[in-house]
Amino acid sequence: xxxxxxxxxxxxxxxxxxxxxxxxxxxxxxxxxxxxxxxxxxxxxxxxxxxxxxxxxxxxxxxxxxxxxxxxxxxxxxxxxxxxxxxxxxxxxxxxxxxxxxxxxxxxxxxxxxxxxxxxxxxxxxxxxxxxxxxxxxxxxxxxxxxxxxxxxxxxxxxxxxxxxxxxxxxxxxxxxxxxxxxxxxxxxxxxxxxxxxxxxxxxxxxxxxxxxxxxxxxxxxxxxxxxxxxxxxxxxxxxxxxxxxxxxxxxxxxxxxxxxxxxxxxxxxxxxxxxxxxxxxxxxxxxxxxxxxxxxxxxxxxxxxxxxxxxxxxxxxxxxxxxxxxxxxxxxxxx
Amino acid sequence: xxxxxxxxxxxxxxxxxxxxxxxxxxxxxxxxxxxxxxxxxxxxxxxxxxxxxxxxxxxxxxxxxxxxxxxxxxxxxxxxxxxxxxxxxxxxxxxxxxxxxxxxxxxxxxxxxxxxxxxxxxxxxxxxxxxxxxxxxxxxxxxxxxxxxxxxxxxxxxxxxxxxxxxxxxxxxxxxxxxxxxxxxxxxxxxxxxxxxxxxxxxxxxxxxxxxxxxxxxxxxxxxxxxxxxxxxxxxxxxxxxxxxxxxxxxxxxxxxxxxxxxxxxxxxxxxxxxxxxxxxxxxxxxxxxxxxxxxxxxxxxxxxxxxxxxxxxxxxxxxxxxxxxxxxxxxxxxxxxxxxxxxxxxxxxxxxxxxxxxxxxxxxxxxxxxxxxxxxxxxxxxxxxxxxxxxxxxxxxxxxxxxxxxxxxxxxxxxxxxxxxxxxxxxxxxxxxxxxxxxxxxxxxxxxxxxxxxxxxxxxxxxxxxxxxxxxxxxxxxxxxxxxxxxxxxxxxxxxxxxxxxxxxxxxxxxxxxxxxxxxxxxxxxxxxxxxxxxxxxxxxxxxxxxxxxxxxxxxxxxxxxxxxxxxxxxxxxxxxxxxxxxxxxxxxxxxxxxxxxxxxxxxxxxxxxxxxxxxxxxxxxxxxxxxxxxxxxxxxxxxxxxxxxxxxx
Numbered sequence: 001x002x003x004x005x006x007x008x009x010x011x012x013x014x015x016x017x018x019x020x021x022x023x024x025x026x027x028x029x030x031x032x033x034x035x036x037x038x039x040x041x042x043x044x045x046x047x048x049x050x051x052x053x054x055x056x057x058x059x060x061x062x063x064x065x066x067x068x069x070x071x072x073x074x075x076x077x078x079x080x081x082x083x084x085x086x087x088x089x090x091x092x093x094x095x096x097x098x099x100x101x102x103x104x105x106x107x108x109x110x111x112x113x114x115x116x117x118x119x120x121x122x123x124x125x126x127x128x129x130x131x132x133x134x135x136x137x138x139x140x141x142x143x144x145x146x147x148x149x150x151x152x153x154x155x156x157x158x159x160x161x162x163x164x165x166x167x168x169x170x171x172x173x174x175x176x177x178x179x180x181x182x183x184x185x186x187x188x189x190x191x192x193x194x195x196x197x198x199x200x201x202x203x204x205x206x207x208x209x210x211x212x213x214x215x216x217x218x219x220x221x222x223x224x225x226x227x228x229x230x231x232x233x234x235x236x237x238x239x240x241x242x243x244x245x246x247x248x249x250x251x252x253x254x255x256x257x258x259x260x261x262x263x264x265x266x267x268x269x270x271x272x273x274x275x276x277x278x279x280x281x282x283x284x285x286x287x288x289x290x291x292x293x294x295x296x297x298x299x300x301x302x303x304x305x306x307x308x309x310x311x312x313x314x315x316x317x318x319x320x321x322x323x324x325x326x327x328x329x330x331x332x333x334x335x336x
Numbered sequence: 337x338x339x340x341x342x343x344x345x346x347x348x349x350x351x352x353x354x355x356x357x358x359x360x361x362x363x364x365x366x367x368x369x370x371x372x373x374x375x376x377x378x379x380x381x382x383x384x385x386x387x388x389x390x391x392x393x394x395x396x397x398x399x400x401x402x403x404x405x406x407x408x409x410x411x412x413x414x415x416x417x418x419x420x421x422x423x424x425x426x427x428x429x430x431x432x433x434x435x436x437x438x439x440x441x442x443x444x445x446x447x448x449x450x451x452x453x454x455x456x457x458x459x460x461x462x463x464x465x466x467x468x469x470x471x472x473x474x475x476x477x478x479x480x481x482x483x484x485x486x487x488x489x490x491x492x493x494x495x496x497x498x499x500x501x502x503x504x505x506x507x508x509x510x511x512x513x514x515x516x517x518x519x520x521x522x523x524x525x526x527x528x529x530x531x532x533x534x535x536x537x538x539x540x541x542x543x544x545x546x547x548x549x550x551x552x553x554x555x556x557x558x559x560x561x562x563x564x565x566x567x568x569x570x571x572x573x574x575x576x577x578x579x580x581x582x583x584x585x586x587x588x589x590x591x592x593x594x595x596x597x598x599x600x601x602x603x604x605x606x607x608x609x610x611x612x613x614x615x616x617x618x619x620x621x622x623x624x625x626x627x628x629x630x631x632x633x634x635x636x637x638x639x640x641x642x643x644x645x646x647x648x649x650x651x652x653x654x655x656x657x658x659x660x661x662x663x664x665x666x667x668x669x670x671x672x673x674x675x676x677x678x679x680x681x682x683x684x685x686x687x688x689x690x691x692x693x694x695x696x697x698x699x700x701x702x703x704x705x706x707x708x709x710x711x712x713x714x715x716x717x718x719x720x721x722x723x724x725x726x727x728x729x730x731x732x733x734x735x736x737x738x739x740x741x742x743x744x745x746x747x748x749x750x751x752x753x754x755x756x757x758x759x760x761x762x763x764x765x766x767x768x769x770x771x772x773x774x775x776x777x778x779x780x781x782x783x784x785x786x787x788x789x790x791x792x793x794x795x796x797x798x799x800x801x802x803x804x805x806x807x808x809x810x811x812x813x814x815x816x817x818x819x820x821x822x823x824x825x826x827x828x829x830x831x832x833x834x835x836x837x838x839x840x841x842x843x844x845x846x847x848x849x850x851x852x853x854x855x856x857x858x859x860x861x862x863x864x865x866x867x868x869x870x871x872x873x874x875x876x877x878x879x880x881x882x883x884x885x886x887x888x889x890x891x892x893x894x895x896x897x898x899x900x901x902x903x904x905x906x907x908x909x910x911x912x913x914x915x916x917x918x919x920x921x922x923x924x925x926x927x928x929x930x931x932x933x934x935x936x937x938x939x940x941x942x943x944x945x946x947x948x949x950x951x952x953x954x955x956x957x958x959x960x961x962x963x964x965x966x967x968x969x970x971x972x973x974x975x976x977x978x979x980x981x982x983x984x985x986x987x
Contacts, residue, residue, distance in 0.1 A: 087738045089731055090741040100724070112723075116811050131571055137765045141766070142764040143764060144763065181715055190746060192747075194767050219646075220707055220709040223708040242365050244387060245388065245390075250687075272364070272370065299645060326743060
């Protein structure tokens with residue numbers, strides 16, 4: 001049968017077997033055939049009819065296959081896909097998740113403590129002397145309210161360290177007997193300081209680690225630090241600790257990260273190959289005492305680093321101004 | 337604070353084989369950070385950051401002493417070169433030339449000497465060393481005071497004795513309103529409580545510890561000087577320096593607390609330099625009034641505790657030599673050491689932990705092994721109650737629904753604050769008018785972001801705290817979830833509603849309801865189990881927002897999964913077109929239809945054209961296949977109910 005499309009086949013079918021088709025007409029003439037020959041001719045006619053139908057069915061199938069193939073050949077895969085909705089998470093959320101996961105992997109649990117805080121938790125319990133510059137109105141935000149007789153003025157917490165003593169008191173309260181449950185806290189929260197420039201915003205985020213248990217040493221601090229640096233920044237970046245001074249730790253350390261731009265050789269953006277990541281140290285015995293923990297029996301370490309800061313130190317982000325993070329320009333948000 | 341010093345100057349005080357890069361590295365790792373090391377001509381310049389507790393390192397001599405303790409731990413030989421200063425002049429608490437009266441609560445020690453001198457340019461090495469230290473060279477008389485401060489460590493001042501022209505100096509607290517003109521020719525009005533010296537005629541001639549005054553400063557014609565070293569109350573110095581905005585080298589150093597013992601070597605070095613480089617001759621004795629000596633303390637430290645905290649066994653020999661090289665005196669007993677703290681560290685080293693720090697840092701933090709803390713049994717926490725888990729889940733949902741997450745400030749301006757302003761938690765010392773009040777709702781911040789972005793198509797969300805004022809206590813901090821949709825669409829309210837419905841479905845929350853808002857404009861209040869958890873606000877055509885009390889919301893969220901058997905028999909599905917009056921709510925139509933038989937398992941809007949709605953009805957029997965004979969009477973019942981109860985047209 002000579003036909004190139006299903007339509008052609010259909011018209012052939014109609015031509016033969018349609019209501020006024022050639023074969024249909026012939027079949028109607030059956031009545032004119034003498035009675036004794038009718039059964040034989042009838043059978044023959046039906047055979048012809050079903051043969052034609054079969055040929056047509058086969059041809060149709062063959063042609064449909066071919067047409068399908070042609071459709072696939074015509075598919076222009078360079079046209080855009082039909083995309084499901086995709087928004088974005090904020091850069092800080094990405095960092096918070098990465099940091100949390102890294103510390104949860106080594107047994108830390110996330111907590112949340114007040115952002116509007118009493119001076120006692122933010123400074124006094126952390127061994128800050130009364131005249132320490134951090135406690136004055138140039139550096140810390142104060143709330144317009146009466147100071148508490150015991151806890152002092154109300155402030156916006158300038159660091160996540162204010163969670164240290166809160167965590168200790170919570171753990172001591174919930175521990176039974178004289179043994180306290182080991183503390184492995186990750187306090188990641190908003191903090192506030194009176195500073196706004198290229199590398200500071202009035203509101204920012206810190207993450208604070210606190211580990212308190214029997215037998216905790218500087219070695220353990222180094223272990224946790226190393227784990228974080230390799231996990232977050234990659235195996236090629238190095239960390240070191242060097243002496244520093246903080247009120248609530250003794251010994252105190254500054255943690256440096258090898259510069260990702262010059263690989264530690266020293267360049268315009270770093271200090272002799274190193275970037276300052278933040279503070280750390282062994283918890284000061286006065287701080288443990290404020291948390292009702294016996295410093296003779298338990299030791300601990302703590303660190304508090306800026307979320308935005310570690311974010312900026314990651315290779316490749318190339319953010320020229322920290323304030324962009326809180327600009328909430330849609331062109332910025334959609335990038336992450 | 338930073339100090340810049342030349343390697344060649346440092347090497348006059350310490351003999352070592354360590355090269356400048358070694359010195360930089362060892363100091364940074366074990367003492368104070370060398371932020372930069374630069375080669376200059378044939379010399380090296382170190383720029384060192386000194387932490388505020390180590391004012392004793394703000395000098396060549398201090399750094400040299402520190403290096404003599406640190407370098408040996410890194411395998412370098414180091415020997416401190418002690419200068420033998422001639423003590424040909426006596427220190428006495430009286431002088432025929434000058435009487436000094438002072439208040440002991442203001443000043444710890446004052447030491448002064450009269451010299452005949454000749455003013456001139458300084459020799460090149462002094463000029464060069466000072467300028468590399470970032471101190472301007474003026475003339476030999478002034479340069480020497482700066483030079484000895486840098487080299488030995490105590491700030492010093494020099495008066496022109498003839499211009500001073502007095503037999504008596506009285507050191508007292510200033511009175512409010514007194515005015516002075518400092519040697520840089522700036523006039524200041526004092527607030528009171530500043531430490532000043534006045535002459536016998538009551539004229540103020542010095543602002544102690546901060547800066548000299550114009551009326552008594554040396555000039556090129558000066559031939560007689562009073563070299564004057566004063567050690568003051570650091571808190572008062574800081575207060576005055578900050579209030580007047582005079583951040584001189586001396587003030588920055590004095591406010592940290594300088595060791596008064598340092599006055600002795602500093603003034604002797606000064607005399608020597610005036611003799612050498614200004615034809616100087618001492619007249620009379622050194623006047624030295626010293627009421628407040630540093631309190632020398634002994635600290636006991638347990639050897640085991642030292643090793644326990646560091647995590648390394650430090651042997652007795654190492655322990656002793658580290659401390660002795662840092663000028664501590666060490667008495668060894670069986671399990672403990674008794675340590676006498678040098679005068680220049682008494683404010684900084686007070687307890688056992690301070691001794692541990694001294695030992696650990698000089699021993700070298702890099703030598704301490706790296707270990708993770710042992711994992712011990714902690715209290716198990718229930719994931720269902722972990723708000724961070726839900727926060728992550730919800731944030732992901734919004735992201736994949738096309739929302740962009742924002743972080744806005746917790747503090748807002750008065751304009752953005754909703755409600756009576758006295759219900760606000762207010763910041764007493766804001767940095768700008770934009771950030772004065774702690775917010776009670778997230779919506780104004782989100783709408784501000786909408787205004788600042790020139791886009792017709794925005795979907796934004798944030799999860800953050802709001803702050804509810806409480807009397808006599810910290811404000812209540814409540815986590816909220818808020819979103820805003822800006823879009824050219826007349827169905828925008830239903831997009832917001834749909835988001836919330838799907839959020840509840842995702843969190844496994846079943847009994848929720850949307851009710852007309854009890855206050856405010858168009859929109860809906862959102863309830864879960866009859867408790868309001870938030871609202872949707874239809875602001876204007878194309879702009880809608882919603883805010884939910886996130887903590888309440890997640891208290892209804894569940895991880896519980898319940899399997900309902902899948903129906904074995906096929907449902908019968910048919911469509912029915914209803915034309916109801918406008919005032920009949922959709923919810924009521926669905927209710928009328930689904931309440932006619934419990935075989936109606938679902939009714940949903942399928943299509944809508946003007947006020948004709950096509951509903952798709954699903955009939956389902958869990959026990960058998962439904963036939964036409966089963967469905968027909970129900971359908972008729974539904975049609976009749978729609979007609980009689982709602983006066984609707986059906987067909």
